[in-house]
Amino acid sequence: MLLATDNQGKTACHAAANRGKSEPLKIVWQFAKEILTTEELNKLLLGTDNQGMTVWHAVATSGNSKTLQNIWHCAKEKLTTEELNILVAGTDN
Numbered sequence: 520m521l522l523a524t525d526n527q528g529k530t531a532c533h534a535a536a537n538r539g540k541s542e543p544l545k546i547v548w549q550f551a552k553e554i555l556t557t558e559e560l561n562k563l564l565l566g567t568d569n570q571g572m573t574v575w576h577a578v579a580t581s582g583n584s585k586t587l588q589n590i591w592h593c594a595k596e597k598l599t600t601e602e603l604n605i606l607v608a609g610t611d612n
Contacts, residue, residue, distance in 0.1 A: 521547070521550065521551050521554070521555060521559075521563060522555075522559060522562060522563060522566075524566075524568070527568055527569050527570075528567070528568035528569035528570075529568045529577075530563060530566055530568075530574070531547050532544065532547055532548070532551070532563055532564070532574045532577075533568055533572075533574055533577045535547045536574050536577035536578040536581060536586065536590065537577050537580075537581060538581065539581030539582060539583045539586060540583065540586065541583065541585050541586045541589050544578070544586055544589060544590065545589060548589075548590075548593050551563055557597060560597050561597060561598060561602060564590075564593070564594050564597065564598060564602075564606055565598075565602060565605055565606055573605075573606050573607075574590060574606075575587075575590060575591075575594070575606045575607055578590045594606055
């Protein structure tokens with residue numbers, strides 16, 4: 520359910536991030552931490568939509584700096600330095 524994507528390649532994290540509000544993203548992340556493996560959490564954070572945007576990019580485009588700080592904190596809990604670089608760089612053109 521959390522790793523499923525819509526027709527635009529967006530996950531639940533992407534959808535929550537696009538709202539520009541911290542609380543929905545926190546709820547999705549908490550739920551994900553409870554049921555997903557570390558590998559699946561990494562996939563959730565590093566996965567890109569059809570435009571090559573990671574959750575990080577979705578949060579950044581929402582314009583909410585608090586939400587951006589929250590996703591960074593979540594990512595730092597689970598990702599290596601190399602993976603954090605991928606998160607930020609994504610495949611966005």
